[in-house]
Structure formats: C-alpha cells, structure tokens
Amino acid sequence: MSSLALVIGNKATSSWSLRPWIAMVHAGIPFREIQIRLRRSDTKAQIANWTASGKIPVLLDGGERIWESYAILEHLADRFPDRGLWPADPAARAHARSISCEMHGGFAALRRDLAMDVLHDLRGQRWSDEAQADIDRISAIWREARGRFGASGPFLFGRFSNADAMYAPVVTRFATYGVSLGVVERSYVDSVLAHPAMQRWIDEAKAEPPMGT
Structure with a gap:
C-alpha cells in the first residue's frame, strides 16, 4: 500500500482538491484517497482531524502533513523528480x-x-x-x-x-x-x-x- 494519502473534498466543487489529485493521477503516483464531505455539520471537525489549517487538500506522506495545493505540488515534484511535474528547461x-x-x-x-x-x-x-x-x-x-x-x-x-x-x-x-x-x-x-x-x-x-x- 502506498505511504501517500490525499485528503480532499467533494469532486463536484472542490477546486483546490483537484489540483494535487490530477497531478498525482497523471504522473502515476500511487496514493490513498480520503474524502471529506463538504457543507455538512461535521465537515469542520472532520477536516480538523487532518490539519490545523482548517482547509483541504492535505497530503499525508509518512509522518509529514503538507497542506496548500501549491505546496503539495512542489513536494510531489521533489519526491518524484522522475515524473516531470515541472518543465525540464x-x-x-x-x-x-x-x-x-x-x-x-x-x-x-x-x-x-x-x-x-x-x-x-x-x-x-x-x-x-x-x-x-x-x-x-x-x-x-x-x-x-x-x-x-x-x-x-x-x-x-x-x-x-x-x-x-x-x-x-x-x-x-x-x-x-x-x-x-x-x-x-x-x-x-x-x-x-x-x-x-x-x-x-x-x-x-x-x-x-x-x-x-
């Protein structure tokens, strides 16, 4: 099982979640998906289980937690330098x-x-x-x-x-x-x-x- 897990929101509307998700799927990076349903009475509490920022997505990489979509993408590029997540030039x-x-x-x-x-x-x-x-x-x-x-x-x-x-x-x-x-x-x-x-x-x-x- 992959050591990576990505905490995301509803796919219909969660724009920030789409960003690292599509990058990881495109690059063939295996990960476990954890989805939190948005606009529910327990949404805030569910997110708090994963990050103190109060926002998703969050990437879980072993003992590290990386939040903010752009930071996650940079982390993935560092973690998987052979996947071409940034242009080579x-x-x-x-x-x-x-x-x-x-x-x-x-x-x-x-x-x-x-x-x-x-x-x-x-x-x-x-x-x-x-x-x-x-x-x-x-x-x-x-x-x-x-x-x-x-x-x-x-x-x-x-x-x-x-x-x-x-x-x-x-x-x-x-x-x-x-x-x-x-x-x-x-x-x-x-x-x-x-x-x-x-x-x-x-x-x-x-x-x-x-x-x-």
Missing part, C-alpha cells in the same frame, strides 16, 4: 512556477463569480467586470505559455505539468459557464478536459452523493 520551469503562484494567490473575483461546478451547465449566467478582468488575464497567461513553451504538446508547456494542474479548475469553470475564448485558449480547455485524469475526476463527481449529504 529552467526558463520554462521558472515561468511555470510564476504563473502557478499567480493562480494560487489571485483571481478572487473569478473564484467568487464562477464557482467550480463540474456537474451543471451554467451558461448564460453573468459575472462582474472584475471577474472578466481575471478571465482576460488568465487567457493572456495561457496564450503566452503556449506560444513560448508549448510547441511540444497540447498543454501550457507542451507536456502536462503542475502548471496545468493549477489551472485545471479554471478550465472546468470556463466550460461550465460557457466563457468566450480565443482559438488558443479553447484548444487548451479542450485538451485538459480530454485528459484521462480529468475525465475520471468528472465521472467520479457524478457518482457522488448530493452536496451536504
């Missing part, structure tokens, strides 16, 4: 880390107005000018990464990497809300949605009990 790797950190710490309006929901079609809903500014910035990030570093494959840096894991929840948001995108961004969204790990995440979300139960 130093310039590409630095750029990938920069845009991943920007995703981790920013885009509050997008998170507020276009909440992750992989189960429903929410096209036609409106969002704020601030959220549209976030969409425009993310679109520019994707175009630059694809243009500078993405020639070898369909993802931001050619091969799937931690940067794609960080933006995977945004991909689902753009699909759920029918966000208008350019050719480069639309092709990227389609590539991430077609990734077998993403397909598995969505299929398992569909099989979950309703939220709050």
Whole structure:
C-alpha cells in the first residue's frame, strides 16, 4: 500500500482538491484517497482531524502533513523528480512556477463569480467586470505559455505539468459557464478536459452523493 494519502473534498466543487489529485493521477503516483464531505455539520471537525489549517487538500506522506495545493505540488515534484511535474528547461520551469503562484494567490473575483461546478451547465449566467478582468488575464497567461513553451504538446508547456494542474479548475469553470475564448485558449480547455485524469475526476463527481449529504 502506498505511504501517500490525499485528503480532499467533494469532486463536484472542490477546486483546490483537484489540483494535487490530477497531478498525482497523471504522473502515476500511487496514493490513498480520503474524502471529506463538504457543507455538512461535521465537515469542520472532520477536516480538523487532518490539519490545523482548517482547509483541504492535505497530503499525508509518512509522518509529514503538507497542506496548500501549491505546496503539495512542489513536494510531489521533489519526491518524484522522475515524473516531470515541472518543465525540464529552467526558463520554462521558472515561468511555470510564476504563473502557478499567480493562480494560487489571485483571481478572487473569478473564484467568487464562477464557482467550480463540474456537474451543471451554467451558461448564460453573468459575472462582474472584475471577474472578466481575471478571465482576460488568465487567457493572456495561457496564450503566452503556449506560444513560448508549448510547441511540444497540447498543454501550457507542451507536456502536462503542475502548471496545468493549477489551472485545471479554471478550465472546468470556463466550460461550465460557457466563457468566450480565443482559438488558443479553447484548444487548451479542450485538451485538459480530454485528459484521462480529468475525465475520471468528472465521472467520479457524478457518482457522488448530493452536496451536504
């Protein structure tokens, strides 16, 4: 049995959980999944069993507990250096880390107005000018990464990497809300949605009990 365990929330809506999960599944890193049902009376107490931060995901690695999605991805890249979780080229790797950190710490309006929901079609809903500014910035990030570093494959840096894991929840948001995108961004969204790990995440979300139960 693997020494790694990943504590996550509901697959339908837990954007932060998707990030390390999709990276680990893509990279073939074996782990045990521990799911905590969100929006229940005991959710807070269940999370407290695993982390004092009060948030998930959490990676359990032997006696270590690593929280925050970006920190988990960095830990996985250190732990499994042969899995290519960051681009090999130093310039590409630095750029990938920069845009991943920007995703981790920013885009509050997008998170507020276009909440992750992989189960429903929410096209036609409106969002704020601030959220549209976030969409425009993310679109520019994707175009630059694809243009500078993405020639070898369909993802931001050619091969799937931690940067794609960080933006995977945004991909689902753009699909759920029918966000208008350019050719480069639309092709990227389609590539991430077609990734077998993403397909598995969505299929398992569909099989979950309703939220709050």
